[in-house]
Amino acid sequence: MLKRRHSDSEVVAITVDGVAVEARAGESVAAAVLVSSSEATRTTPVSESPRAPYCMMGVCFECLMEIDGVANRQACMVQVAPGMRIQRQLGARDLRGAE
Numbered sequence: 634m635l636k637r638r639h640s641d642s643e644v645v646a647i648t649v650d651g652v653a654v655e656a657r658a659g660e661s662v663a664a665a666v667l668v669s670s671s672e673a674t675r676t677t678p679v680s681e682s683p684r685a686p687y688c689m690m691g692v693c694f695e696c697l698m699e700i701d702g703v704a705n706r707q708a709c710m711v712q713v714a715p716g717m718r719i720q721r722q723l724g725a726r727d728l729r730g731a732e
């Protein structure tokens with residue numbers, strides 16, 4: 634698990650897989666998730682290999698997560714917001730019922 638170097642920013646309450654997490658204003662979803670847990674942020678659709686944010690600048694797409702009900706968002710490119718609901722993406726997505 635990573636640690637924040639500066640923790641004097643405003644606290645932003647979010648949930649990750651339904652668990653309350655204290656993020657900091659201005660940080661990305663990926664940063665908040667990395668600080669809160671050492672678990673993978675997603676697993677691949679075919680082999681279910683664990684993945685985690687790597688580049689933190691929108692290039693590698695290893696940080697895909699479901700954010701406020703929208704799948705496949707780059708967590709490193711989205712800033713946390715109060716009440717944000719974040720889910721890890723595990724394995725292949727279920728497309729049944731998708732519009």
Ligand code: FES
Nearest residue numbers: 687689693694709
């Ligand atoms: S960590 Fe590489 S695109 Fe988000």
